[in-house]
Amino acid sequence: MTDTILKVASVSKRFGGLQALSDVGIEIRRGQVYGLIGPNGAGKTTFFNVLTGLYTPDSGSFELAGQAYTPTAVHEVAKAGIARTFQNIRLFAEMTALENVMVGRHVRTGSGLLGAILRTPKFKREEREIADRAKELLDYVGIGKFADYKSRTLSYGDQRRLEIARALATDPQLIALDEPAAGMNATEKIQLRELIDRIRNDNRTILLIEHDVKLVMGLCDRVTVLDYGKQLSTGTPAEVQKDPKVIEAYLGTGGH
Numbered sequence: 001m002t003d004t005i006l007k008v009a010s011v012s013k014r015f016g017g018l019q020a021l022s023d024v025g026i027e028i029r030r031g032q033v034y035g036l037i038g039p040n041g042a043g044k045t046t047f048f049n050v051l052t053g054l055y056t057p058d059s060g061s062f063e064l065a066g067q068a069y070t071p072t073a074v075h076e077v078a079k080a081g082i083a084r085t086f087q088n089i090r091l092f093a094e095m096t097a098l099e100n101v102m103v104g105r106h107v108r109t110g111s112g113l114l115g116a117i118l119r120t121p122k123f124k125r126e127e128r129e130i131a132d133r134a135k136e137l138l139d140y141v142g143i144g145k146f147a148d149y150k151s152r153t154l155s156y157g158d159q160r161r162l163e164i165a166r167a168l169a170t171d172p173q174l175i176a177l178d179e180p181a182a183g184m185n186a187t188e189k190i191q192l193r194e195l196i197d198r199i200r201n202d203n204r205t206i207l208l209i210e211h212d213v214k215l216v217m218g219l220c221d222r223v224t225v226l227d228y229g230k231q232l233s234t235g236t237p238a239e240v241q242k243d244p245k246v247i248e249a250y251l252g253t254g255g256h
């Protein structure tokens with residue numbers, strides 16, 4: 001079994017006259033927390049969108065756990081083993097927390113539509129198993145007591161946890177978190193850090209976009225810095241922090 005979960009080579013993406021990604025390549029090893037950082041407009045979300053099939057890249061190749069992988073439809077991406085959360089939370093507002101996680105789990109089930117309509121014994125058994133697993137995941141992310149609450153009634157921080165539970169429900173090889181700490185207060189950020197640590201310790205692999213540099217530097221094993229779509233630097237947090245190119249992009253002449 002390969003130790004590399006995701007290998008992305010030479011990804012480029014252009015929007016009209018704007019080169020949003022230019023020849024970006026990263027390699028993520030099993031069990032790592034990998035950070036993708038950079039100033040506003042650097043191309044981080046575009047990279048996520050390409051990786052998860054929302055945008056088609058102009059060039060580039062992808063390998064997931066040693067297999068060639070082509071990000072196509074979002075559903076297929078989840079099946080291949082990549083789950084993601086979004087910068088702007090995307091939950092089903094009127095569904096309960098439990099139901100939101102169950103939706104994620106359905107990616108991995110086999111009864112299909114006909115089974116659901118006929119409510120076959122296999123379907124019913126699967127539904128029970130899915131609900132049990134969803135409840136476990138809600139407990140795991142720390143919001144089990146809200147299982148029957150509509151997701152829109154949860155606090156912002158708890159909704160982000162719920163998104164993570166839903167992502168975990170697909171049993172992903174890689175979890176891609178888009179700014180998980182956005183809008184969180186200091187206490188919620190500490191809890192989030194503990195949660196991401198726990199997910200890593202359970203032998204999962206995480207790719208993370210995050211603006212909170214302190215969180216990134218404290219949490220990530222490796223970091224890639226993007227700027228204007230280009231890969232400025234890749235290394236451990238300590239290496240990247242010392243890189244003059246990175247210091248200039250964040251503090252220097254760019255003014256962005």
Ligand SMILES: Nc1ncnc2c1ncn2[C@@H]1O[C@H](COP(=O)(O)OP(=O)(O)OP(=O)(O)O)[C@@H](O)[C@H]1O
Nearest residue numbers: 015018019020038039040041042043044045046047
């Ligand atoms: N669908 C699109 N059409 C046209 N331009 C786009 C599209 N998506 C992104 N862009 C542009 O590509 C560039 C990179 O944007 P992207 O959202 O990837 O940056 P980011 O690093 O995620 O920024 P932020 O930290 O602000 O979220 C920006 O200049 C943005 O305006």
